[in-house]
Amino acid sequence: MVLFDLYIAFFKVGAFAVGGAYALVPLIERQVVGVHGWLTREEFLEVYGASAGIPGAISIKMATYTGYKLAGIPGVLAANLGHFTVPCLLMLAIFGVLRRAAELPGPQAFLAGVRAGTWGLLVGFALSLAREGPLEPRAFGLAVPVAAAVGFFRVDPALALVAAGLFGLWLYR
Numbered sequence: 001m002v003l004f005d006l007y008i009a010f011f012k013v014g015a016f017a018v019g020g021a022y023a024l025v026p027l028i029e030r031q032v033v034g035v036h037g038w039l040t041r042e043e044f045l046e047v048y049g050a051s052a053g054i055p056g057a058i059s060i061k062m063a064t065y066t067g068y069k070l071a072g073i074p075g076v077l078a079a080n081l082g083h084f085t086v087p088c089l090l091m092l093a094i095f096g097v098l099r100r101a102a103e104l105p106g107p108q109a110f111l112a113g114v115r116a117g118t119w120g121l122l123v124g125f126a127l128s129l130a131r132e133g134p135l136e137p138r139a140f141g142l143a144v145p146v147a148a149a150v151g152f153f154r155v156d157p158a159l160a161l162v163a164a165g166l167f168g169l170w171l172y173r
Contacts, residue, residue: 002071003078009036010063010082017059017087022157023118024059026125032066039066041132052161059083138171 009031016027025048032038039047051061063083067075135143146164149155 003074005036006063006067006070006075006078007082010066010079011085013059013063014083015086017083018114018118022058022125023121026121026128028059028062032062038070045129049161049165052158053165055158142167142171 013024013027013031017024029041029044033041033044047062047065048058051058051065054061060080060083063079064076067077067079069075071078142164146160150157150160
């Protein structure tokens with residue numbers, strides 16, 4: 001039963017996998033922490049932090065970790081298959097139409113809405129993290145440069161997180 005639950009939980013995440021990797025974080029958190037209780041909030045944040053420093057999509061790493069924790073390799077397969085089902089089927093279904101659809105106003109308007117929604121999800125996730133406890137000066141002093149580096153100077157988010165982690169080794173010892 002846990003394999004089916006893993007498949008369905010990550011199927012739901014994959015079905016709404018629009019807007020980039022960081023937009024998926026709140027969706028994954030809702031499934032693995034809120035709905036199913038497979039991970040605690042603290043464990044989720046630890047896995048998220050570790051995942052950000054490892055190459056590859058965060059959603060895949062979260063599916064892999066959760067699946068492995070619950071059911072070993074079969075759990076990994078169930079979670080990742082669930083995550084990939086909808087995007088793969090949609091790409092197969094619309095592959096021939098993509099070029100023509102990109103010129104139409106409807107898909108462009110839809111994607112503009114998705115971009116705005118993604119921004120809202122990211123801000124909401126940041127506010128959710130801030131509610132966990134007071135943002136101490138050291139953390140704020142690290143978060144602002146990382147946000148500026150990623151947001152204004154287009155530094156790769158993974159590189160920014162690794163740099164923040166290395167700086168954290170010095171700052172928090």
